[in-house]
Amino acid sequence: MKQTIFRRHRQLEGWPLVFTILVTVGILVGGLVEFIPLVLVKDNVPRIASVKPFTPLEAVGRDLYIREGCVNCHSQMIRPFRAEIERYGDFTKAGETVYEHPFLWGSKRTGPDLQRIGGKYPNLWHVRHMEDPRSTNPQSIMPPYAWLLKDDLDFAVIPGRLRALSRVGVPYTDAEIADAVANAERQATAIAQDVAAQGGPAGLERKEIVALVAYLQRMGTDVRTSQAPAGATATDVATPDSVH
Amino acid sequence: METPASPTPAQTARRAPAQLDVFRYDDGIVRMFVIATVTWGIVGMLVGLLIAVQMPFWKANLGPYLTFGRLRPLHTNAVIFAFAGNAIFAAIYYSTQRLCKARMFSDVMSRVHFWGWQAIIVAAAITLPLGLTTSKEYAELEWPIDLAITVVWVVFAVNFFWTLYKRREPHMYVALWFYIATIITVAVLHVGNSLAIPASLFKSYPVYAGVQDALVQWWYGHNAVAFFLTTPFLGLMYYFLPKAAERPVFSYRLSIIHFWSLVFIYIWAGPHHLNYTALPEWAATLGMVFSVMLWMPSWGGMINGLFTLRGAWYKLRDSVVLRMFVIGITFYGMATFEGPLLSVKSVNALSHYTDWTVAHVHAGALGWNGFIIFGMIYWLVPRLWRTELWSPRLANWHFWLGTLGILVYIIPMYVAGVTQGLMWRAFDDAGRLVYPDFMETVTQIVPLYWVRVVGGSMYFTGVLLAAVNLTMSIRNAPKLLPDPAVAMPLSPAGRHGGDGGHAALAD
Numbered sequence: 001m002k003q004t005i006f007r008r009h010r011q012l013e014g015w016p017l018v019f020t021i022l023v024t025v026g027i028l029v030g031g032l033v034e035f036i037p038l039v040l041v042k043d044n045v046p047r048i049a050s051v052k053p054f055t056p057l058e059a060v061g062r063d064l065y066i067r068e069g070c071v072n073c074h075s076q077m078i079r080p081f082r083a084e085i086e087r088y089g090d091f092t093k094a095g096e097t098v099y100e101h102p103f104l105w106g107s108k109r110t111g112p113d114l115q116r117i118g119g120k121y122p123n124l125w126h127v128r129h130m131e132d133p134r135s136t137n138p139q140s141i142m143p144p145y146a147w148l149l150k151d152d153l154d155f156a157v158i159p160g161r162l163r164a165l166s167r168v169g170v171p172y173t174d175a176e177i178a179d180a181v182a183n184a185e186r187q188a189t190a191i192a193q194d195v196a197a198q199g200g201p202a203g204l205e206r207k208e209i210v211a212l213v214a215y216l217q218r219m220g221t222d223v224r225t226s227q228a229p230a231g232a233t234a235t236d237v238a239t240p241d242s243v244h
Numbered sequence: 245m246e247t248p249a250s251p252t253p254a255q256t257a258r259r260a261p262a263q264l265d266v267f268r269y270d271d272g273i274v275r276m277f278v279i280a281t282v283t284w285g286i287v288g289m290l291v292g293l294l295i296a297v298q299m300p301f302w303k304a305n306l307g308p309y310l311t312f313g314r315l316r317p318l319h320t321n322a323v324i325f326a327f328a329g330n331a332i333f334a335a336i337y338y339s340t341q342r343l344c345k346a347r348m349f350s351d352v353m354s355r356v357h358f359w360g361w362q363a364i365i366v367a368a369a370i371t372l373p374l375g376l377t378t379s380k381e382y383a384e385l386e387w388p389i390d391l392a393i394t395v396v397w398v399v400f401a402v403n404f405f406w407t408l409y410k411r412r413e414p415h416m417y418v419a420l421w422f423y424i425a426t427i428i429t430v431a432v433l434h435v436g437n438s439l440a441i442p443a444s445l446f447k448s449y450p451v452y453a454g455v456q457d458a459l460v461q462w463w464y465g466h467n468a469v470a471f472f473l474t475t476p477f478l479g480l481m482y483y484f485l486p487k488a489a490e491r492p493v494f495s496y497r498l499s500i501i502h503f504w505s506l507v508f509i510y511i512w513a514g515p516h517h518l519n520y521t522a523l524p525e526w527a528a529t530l531g532m533v534f535s536v537m538l539w540m541p542s543w544g545g546m547i548n549g550l551f552t553l554r555g556a557w558y559k560l561r562d563s564v565v566l567r568m569f570v571i572g573i574t575f576y577g578m579a580t581f582e583g584p585l586l587s588v589k590s591v592n593a594l595s596h597y598t599d600w601t602v603a604h605v606h607a608g609a610l611g612w613n614g615f616i617i618f619g620m621i622y623w624l625v626p627r628l629w630r631t632e633l634w635s636p637r638l639a640n641w642h643f644w645l646g647t648l649g650i651l652v653y654i655i656p657m658y659v660a661g662v663t664q665g666l667m668w669r670a671f672d673d674a675g676r677l678v679y680p681d682f683m684e685t686v687t688q689i690v691p692l693y694w695v696r697v698v699g700g701s702m703y704f705t706g707v708l709l710a711a712v713n714l715t716m717s718i719r720n721a722p723k724l725l726p727d728p729a730v731a732m733p734l735s736p737a738g739r740h741g742g743d744g745g746h747a748a749l750a751d
Contacts, residue, residue, distance in 0.1 A: 009500050013416045016408045020424050023507060027429045029532070030511035031436070033462050034527055038456055044524045045455045063308050063447070067375035069313025079520040083669040086677050092694055094522035097454030102380055105458055105521060110299070112682040133302075138551040141690065143298070143305035143312060157444065164443035168451050 030081040048095035051222040053170045056158045056180040057187040061215030063161065064208055065104070068145060075106030076115045076219065089116030089220065096223055099170050107123035111142060123191055126213045139235070148209040149201065153188070155181050187214055259674040265412070267733045269341045273354040275628050275725075277334035277589060278621060282360060282711050284330060285617075288322030289367075289704045291315055296700050300693035309373040317384040318372040318500025323609060324382060324472060326365045331617040332476040333357070333400075336423050337482040338624065340404065343420055344411030345732060353403040376446040380461050382468050383437050387448045397434065401427050404535040418499045422479030429441050429471040437464035458518055459527065466514040472569035473608065475506070477616050478545050481573065484620050485552055488565045494551035502544025509538050516587035519596065528589070535587035542580030549573040564639040568619030571647055575611025579604065594669070599689070603654040608704055610650045618642065618710055625714055629721035637712045645706035652699030660689040660696075712741060 012019055038044050054062060065071070078084050080091040092115050097103055106113075121129075125136060130148050132138040158180045166172040176183075185205070191213055192205035204210050298304045298312045305311040343346055348354050349680050371377075377384040385393070404427060408420070436458050440448035452460050486493050493499060515523060515531025550573055553559075553566070560566050582604050586595050595601060628634050633639060667685040670678035679685050 006497055006500065006604075010415075013421075014414050016405070016416060016424070019421065020405070020428060023421075023425050024428050024432075026504065026508045027425070027432065027511050029508070031432075031514075034463070034512065034515060034530060035456075035459060038459055038524070038527065066377060066379040068311070069316060069375075069377065069379070071379050072316045074315050077521050079593070081520070081593065081669070083671070083677065087668070087680065087682070092522050094455045094524070095459075097522060100454045101449040101452070101457065102378060103454050103457040103461070104379065105450050105518075107381065107517065107597070108601065110686075137683055139687050141299065141302050141686060143302050145311075147308050157447075161443045161447070164441050164447075164449050167441045169453060243660065 045094045045098065047221060048093060050224075051096055051098060053099045053165075054171060054218060055183065055187055056162060056176075057166065057184040057211050057214045058218045059161060060153065060158055060184070060213075061211035061213070062104075064212045065215055066102075070114075071104045071106045073106075073108060073110035073142075075109050075113045077105040078113055078115045084113070086117065088113045090223070092220075093223065096220070101165060101168050101170065107110070114216070114219060116220040118217050118219040122198060123194050123213050123217065124200040124239050126216055127200050127209055129205070130209060130212065147203065148207055148212060149207055151208050152206050153208045153211050155206075158184055184211075248733045263734055264731045266729055266731045267347055268729045269405035270337070270348050270351055270354060271628055271725070271727055272359060273348065273351070274334050274624070275329045275340045276358050276521075276625060277337060278628065280358070281327060281330040281617065281621065282714060284322060284326030284365060285707055286326045286711060288319060289700075289707060291319040291322060293697070293700050295319055296693070296697045300690045300697075308375070309536060314373050314375055314377075317377060317381075318369060320382055321372065321384065322365070324468070325368075328473060328477075328609075328613050328617065329361065331613075331620065332426070332472070332480070333361070333484070334624070335480040335620060336404065336476065338628075339419055339480070340407055340423065343413065343417045343483070344407055345413045345730065346407055346411050347727075349403050349410065350481040353399050357396055357403065360392065360399065363583075364392050367392070374488065378440070378448065378450065380437065380450070380457075381465050383464060386446045387438070387442050388445065390434070390440075392659050394431075397427075397431055401431065404582045417482070418493065418496075418503065419479040419483040421503050422482065423721070425503075426471050426476040426479070428610050429467065429475075429507075429511075433464045433467050433471065435595065437461060455522055455524075458521065458523060459515065462517040463511070463514040466517060467511060469505075469605075469608070470513075473613055474510075474542075477576075477613060477663065478506075479491055480616060480620060481545070481549050481569070481629065484623060485549055485566075485573075488563065488619070488623050489553055489556045489559060491554075491556050494548050494554065498544050498548050498636050499614075501556055502541040505541040506538070506545070507543060513538055513587065516592065519587070519589050519592040532587050532589060536584045539581060539584040542583075543619055546573055546577035546580070549576075554653055564636065564643050565619045565623045567643055568615045568622070568646075571643075572612050572615035572619060575607055575615065575650070579608040579612060582607070594665040595661060598661035598665045599657045599692075600665065602656035603661060606657070607650065607654050610646070610653065614703070615646065618707075619648070621710070621714065625717055628725075629718050630725060631717055631721040634713050634716035634720065638709050640714070642706040644707045645702050645709070649699050649702030649704075649706060652702060653696050654699070656692040656695035656699070660692040663692075664689055678749060 005202070012022075053059075076092070078088045078091045085091055092105075097105075127149065129136045130142050130145045137157055159177050162170075162172045162177045162180050166177070169214040172180075188210040189205045192203070192207075193212045195210075195213075196202040294304065294310070295312050295315050298315075308314075324395075337354065364385075368385055369492070371386060371389065372384060376386050378386060404423065408424075439451045441451065442448040442607060450457055450460075482493060482499070512534035513531055515527045516535045517531075519528045519532065521528075532749060550570070553570070556566075585591055586600070586604060622633065622639055625631075664685045667679045667688065671677050
């Protein structure tokens with residue numbers, strides 16, 4: 001029996017085409033067995049009614065988060081351990097990430113997890129922290145991102161971004177896409193005014209920083225739980241409007 | 245004619261049986277890939293060194309373009325796809341021709357492959373610092389570059405498979421099995437994970453979201469390790485180690501068993517990167533179980549490699565090539581034991597998100613991939629350029645600096661990982677976190693980040709010594725390097741004759 005298998009294999013070593021086909025079948029099985037149920041069986045990713053798509057400003061803020069590579073040092077995935085829930089807030093649910101193209105769960109925590117950062121600090125804290133992380137935590141090893149306060153946000157790209165997102169399945173309506181720039185400007189102005197009112201720099205409404213702050217303040221807030229981190233108050237959260 | 249073009253099988257069949265079949269190997273393309281390997285190795289590791297300094301010393305983050313977040317993907321892409329990638333291609337182009345007794349199918353395709361791949365690397369080195377990234381690990385390049393990768397890979401595949409088709413040696417040696425698995429699987433992974441809808445020239449969104457995107461990404465990410473950093477290197481080991489040791493491979497049957505089990509099982513292991521996340525538990529458990537199963541086929545490769553040296557261990561004294569291979573295979577064995585260990589949920593609960601992972605991948609990358617690559621290059625360069633190695637002493641220095649450098653890199657990272665993991669989960673008697681301030685767990689390990697910089701610098705210095713040594717060797721090479729010619733008796737039995745035993749590994 002064994003002898004036959006190895007003799008057969010010796011034959012196979014003379015047939016590159018058959019060999020290649022067998023390899024291809026072999027490598028496809030595992031991936032398909034894991035992927036297909038994840039797409040077809042709805043129970044694998046239970047929907048959460050309160051989870052909504054990002055506002056236009058938050059969506060481009062998320063793109064800035066991607067551009068700066070924040071995911072290299074910060075996870076957005078609180079595991080269901082007591083130590084993590086104590087430290088960061090309630091654990092992440094599959095249904096919270098259904099509009100995340102791409103997912104940003106991360107694989108390394110050089111800095112803390114950010115899943116429930118939304119509403120934890122005032123807008124001004126985030127502006128100061130991005131400008132100079134040492135101003136909010138003297139020992140921080142995070143690089144400064146001061147250019148976010150200087151560089152203008154490109155509002156013009158927003159409709160195209162939302163259209164591409166709607167093509168991959170995020171339910172933005174045509175009306176929302178048409179109103180996206182105005183919507184983003186309204187939210188940006190609200191955040192910039194809040195920052196100025198708290199004693200921060202004025203005139204940030206067209207800067208990149210407001211988009212990033214909008215995204216950070218939204219993170220993990222669609223599911224309000226009793227485990228909300230201390231210090232969160234309603235006024236700290238940028239109010240995402242019309243898209244909802 | 246002095247240099248006959250390689251005849252097609254049809255032409256050879258028409259000739260009289262007594263005639264000799266003369267053909268030449270294309271070694272020029274191998275020389276190009278070898279030079280590219282060393283060059284990009286230096287670039288990739290230099291970026292690695294910079295980001296290693298940025299961890300404990302934030303002032304090393306320069307402006308928007310050279311910050312950790314943008315450079316880390318550049319480092320990983322450069323060392324995986326540029327350094328290891330070019331090395332794989334050098335190995336495949338050198339050994340495939342010899343194992344098939346045939347020149348590569350098309351010199352033009354070989355050169356399109358080479359220059360296309362270098363252009364892709366340059367595009368990565370420009371776009372990543374600009375912040376043009378998909379953020380998916382080891383698949384950060386945006387969609388136009390992804391398309392270019394697909395085209396170049398198809399050129400490579402056609403060139404390779406057509407060479408297989410017109411081979412003169414009927415039997416495919418084990419190295420070729422691993423190359424086949426590599427070429428097929430990397431194509432499937434790259435296309436599957438890169439499916440995206442463009443929003444503009446350098447911005448796209450993946451078609452998958454959340455949990456599905458995570459699963460597809462780590463199906464890709466884990467198997468990039470499997471089919472870019474493992475299977476081609478095992479193929480390489482199966483060719484170059486017996487060559488350098490002048491011994492046949494230890495076990496033919498073991499190579500069959502571990503090849504098929506490795507190829508089948510590896511694909512399932514991806515979800516172990518997502519233990520305890522929002523991925524459904526059945527998927528994570530499946531990933532863990534298959535990861536533990538992977539231990540055996542992985543060690544099959546290690547055993548077949550190390551046992552090939554039975555009766556030849558004394559050769560290590562004089563051969564830096566064999567010493568590097570042995571260290572490389574040993575690190576492969578350690579990393580493929582550690583991998584299954586890390587995939588076990590209770591271990592992963594501690595190790596995940598910490599520097600333990602960083603230590604693990606660098607044991608693999610610096611130990612296994614790095615040392616196998618330089619072992620191969622020290623063996624190849626004198627043969628490809630028909631010259632002596634300029635300084636065996638310097639190569640010896642490279643070996644020791646590299647070996648110690650790996651240890652000085654990974655040991656502090658293990659300590660940092662375990663320390664921080666334990667601090668994150670420490671509770672006091674009253675049930676409160678002992679270190680509620682995340683910052684405390686960082687300042688604790690910052691000194692270890694400095695030690696890692698020392699280890700990385702040692703390894704990098706070794707690579708610089710290799711570059712000097714190889715440059716000086718190549719400068720002593722003859723001006724003209726004609727492709728080596730091979731003459732084979734035309735077998736009347738044709739393509740399907742001959743024994744082609746597994747031990748036969750002649751040039």
